[in-house]
Amino acid sequence: xxxxxxTQNNAVELAEPIITINGMHKWFGDFHVLKNINLEVRRGExxxxxxxxxxxxxxxxxxxxxxxxxxxxxxxxxxxxxxRDLKNIEIVRxxxxxxxxxxxxxxxxxxxxxxxxxxxxxxKMPRAEAEESAMQYLERVKIPEQALKYPGQLSGGQQQRxxxxxxxxxxxxxxxxxxxxxxxxxxxxxxxxxxxxELAESGMTMLVVTHEMGFATAVAxxxxxxxxxxxxxEKPPQEFFESPDHERTKLFLSQILHH
Amino acid sequence: xxxxxTAQGYAPGTHPDLPPPVRTTGPVGWIRANxxxxxxxxxxxxxxxxxxxSVLPPALNWALFDAIWSATDRKDCWAQMDEPRAGAxxxxxxxxxxxxxxxxxxxxxxxxxNIAFILLVLAIVGVLRDSxxxxxxxxxxxxxxxxxxxxxxxxxxxxTPVGTQKLGxxxxxxxxxxxxxxxxxxxxxxxxxGRRSKLPALRAVCVIFIEFIRGVPLITLLFVASTMxxxxxxxxxxxxxxxxxxxxxTLFSAAYIAEVVRGGLQGLSSGQYEAADSLGLTYxxxxxxxxxxxxxxISIPGIVNTFIGLYKDSVLVLIIGMMDILxxxxxxxxxxxxxxxxxxxxLFIALFFFLCCFSMARYSLSLEKKLETGHAx
Numbered sequence: 001x002x003x004x005x006x007t008q009n010n011a012v013e014l015a016e017p018i019i020t021i022n023g024m025h026k027w028f029g030d031f032h033v034l035k036n037i038n039l040e041v042r043r044g045e046x047x048x049x050x051x052x053x054x055x056x057x058x059x060x061x062x063x064x065x066x067x068x069x070x071x072x073x074x075x076x077x078x079x080x081x082x083x084r085d086l087k088n089i090e091i092v093r094x095x096x097x098x099x100x101x102x103x104x105x106x107x108x109x110x111x112x113x114x115x116x117x118x119x120x121x122x123x124k125m126p127r128a129e130a131e132e133s134a135m136q137y138l139e140r141v142k143i144p145e146q147a148l149k150y151p152g153q154l155s156g157g158q159q160q161r162x163x164x165x166x167x168x169x170x171x172x173x174x175x176x177x178x179x180x181x182x183x184x185x186x187x188x189x190x191x192x193x194x195x196x197x198e199l200a201e202s203g204m205t206m207l208v209v210t211h212e213m214g215f216a217t218a219v220a221x222x223x224x225x226x227x228x229x230x231x232x233x234e235k236p237p238q239e240f241f242e243s244p245d246h247e248r249t250k251l252f253l254s255q256i257l258h259h
Numbered sequence: 260x261x262x263x264x265t266a267q268g269y270a271p272g273t274h275p276d277l278p279p280p281v282r283t284t285g286p287v288g289w290i291r292a293n294x295x296x297x298x299x300x301x302x303x304x305x306x307x308x309x310x311x312x313s314v315l316p317p318a319l320n321w322a323l324f325d326a327i328w329s330a331t332d333r334k335d336c337w338a339q340m341d342e343p344r345a346g347a348x349x350x351x352x353x354x355x356x357x358x359x360x361x362x363x364x365x366x367x368x369x370x371x372x373n374i375a376f377i378l379l380v381l382a383i384v385g386v387l388r389d390s391x392x393x394x395x396x397x398x399x400x401x402x403x404x405x406x407x408x409x410x411x412x413x414x415x416x417x418x419t420p421v422g423t424q425k426l427g428x429x430x431x432x433x434x435x436x437x438x439x440x441x442x443x444x445x446x447x448x449x450x451x452x453g454r455r456s457k458l459p460a461l462r463a464v465c466v467i468f469i470e471f472i473r474g475v476p477l478i479t480l481l482f483v484a485s486t487m488x489x490x491x492x493x494x495x496x497x498x499x500x501x502x503x504x505x506x507x508x509t510l511f512s513a514a515y516i517a518e519v520v521r522g523g524l525q526g527l528s529s530g531q532y533e534a535a536d537s538l539g540l541t542y543x544x545x546x547x548x549x550x551x552x553x554x555x556x557i558s559i560p561g562i563v564n565t566f567i568g569l570y571k572d573s574v575l576v577l578i579i580g581m582m583d584i585l586x587x588x589x590x591x592x593x594x595x596x597x598x599x600x601x602x603x604x605x606l607f608i609a610l611f612f613f614l615c616c617f618s619m620a621r622y623s624l625s626l627e628k629k630l631e632t633g634h635a636x
Contacts (some may be wrong), residue, residue: 052627065536065537067533067536068538073409090539090541093536093537093538093539094539096535096537097537098533098534100530100533100534102530104528104530104531104533104534105534106531106534106553107552107553107554107632108551108630108632117538117540117548117549118539118540120539121540121544121548122538122539122540122544128550150632151632152632166538167537167538168541170538
């Protein structure tokens with residue numbers, strides 16, 4: 001697990017932005033959760049977002065596919081601005097995949113049905129074709145043999161890998177991960193991280209909310225630290241861990257790295 | 260015992276699965292655990308056995324062994340027994356059976372009721388059985404059945420019209436029950452979704468409707484149906500009484516179904532909605548494919564409970580003068596030939612309702628078991 005090599009880094013630096021967030025604010029009722037967020041993500045870039053709980057990191061990535069509505073500023077995803085226009089929201093959602101902390105698989109459907117549902121009903125893909133591509137993705141996350149089981153019969157790590165396959169099946173250009181390993185037993189974290197690392201190597205644009213600092217070091221181009229609804233600091237992983245600028249970042253790192 | 264095995268010495272990691280101690284399983288274990296576990300339990304077991312012994316034989320004698328199945332009237336019935344009233348006089352029920360089933364439906368047209376009943380059974384089988392070839396067509400047939408059935412029974416369009424005042428007995432009970440059940444489920448689901456809608460106007464309408472209907476006794480609604488509605492309708496127009504009753508019963512049970520389904524919707528984690536949203540499913544597709552299948556599964560016990568309630572509450576129509584099975588039966592009790600045979604009548608009616616409701620309850624249990632996929636999200 002080395003740092004992304006330089007040629008790839010340069011390619012990402014030259015790529016055009018795929019997500020642009022400008023002066024974005026969000027409130028939950030009176031509570032100001034996100035304050036003046038400015039963020040540009042380039043095509044192929046991999047960003048890890050960390051910060052103490054309640055810092056707004058999950059809310060931030062949930063704004064990118066409009067699971068949460070922002071009240072001020074703009075979010076543009078691959079040329080489509082997120083507004084109340086349902087058409088735009090649909091376009092963005094079909095390009096952005098999301099993986100949740102609690103997996104959120106559909107428990108009444110088999111693994112294969114979970115994975116083929118969106119291609120069939122959103123992309124109008126014929127069933128046979130959808131199943132074929134679903135099996136390819138299930139192989140990619142290394143659980144093709146579970147295709148006919150129900151989610152409730154799988155371990156947490158397996159469920160999360162199915163969830164990743166389900167998102168990939170829509171051919172997303174961007175993948176959002178909301179604490180994908182936080183609900184897993186320790187021995188299952190690695191199998192999920194391995195799938196995510198493989199995905200990163202394929203050049204997917206990824207925004208990952210996680211506290212897995214090994215993962216951040218291995219694949220992230222940038223690490224963003226959030227606290228109190230603000231982006232406090234953003235740096236390449238090596239600099240971020242070795243020489244953080246802000247006191248709050250240092251405090252946070254000392255809390256998660258030494259215990 | 261566990262200590263003995265450890266003493267026998269299995270190396271760590273090699274302990275085999277052992278069968279449980281004999282006395283905790285099997286019929287002997289069951290009897291010990293459930294019937295004879297403590298002095299109190301033993302006393303209760305004996306008490307129950309004594310109760311069954313003293314109640315069951317006389318009851319069976321009366322209902323079956325000493326019962327009379329054919330007679331011309333009650334005097335004839337009693338004459339055939341060792342002493343009057345020693346057994347049930349089922350001849351009364353047998354003699355009135357066709358009346359109880361068809362009401363006053365004209366004799367030559369009763370084949371239409373029979374066909375409607377057969378089609379009803381087919382429609383129910385079509386909906387409930389999974390592994391039928393051409394399931395899709397069965398479902399379409401089930402959707403069309405209420406209309407086909409209504410046409411067969413009231414006639415018109417080529418069939419001799421039969422006035423709804425001729426309907427009575429089990430036929431009327433089943434019409435009210437089946438109509439109420441088929442139409443209140445979709446309406447109830449729509450109300451539940453409306454109540455959770457983001458559109459304030461739609462939400463308000465649904466809340467007011469549900470709370471109003473739930474807040475008024477069914478009998479009141481039936482009186483409204485039988486008397487007040489005529490004030491609201493344009494003068495001179497006639498609106499069939501049965502139709503009004505069917506609408507009221509449907510609305511009444513839809514309000515309850517709506518609340519049951521709303522409970523099911525709230526039982527789903529918000530993650531299910533978010534996952535559906537993030538995959539780009541629209542509101543309707545998400546509800547049809549993800550939300551409702553799960554919410555309805557959770558709601559099955561409540562929905563079936565409401566259906567059973569509706570089916571039994573259909574007897575309330577006798578208060579506004581409609582002769583369902585209970586109303587008709589009570590009217591038959593006044594027949595001088597059969598005076599005083601109330602126990603037989605009410606037992607028969609109870610058995611009829613019990614069989615209908617019990618099969619609904621059993622079906623709901625088997626459905627729950629079938630839909631179980633070993634999960635809890």
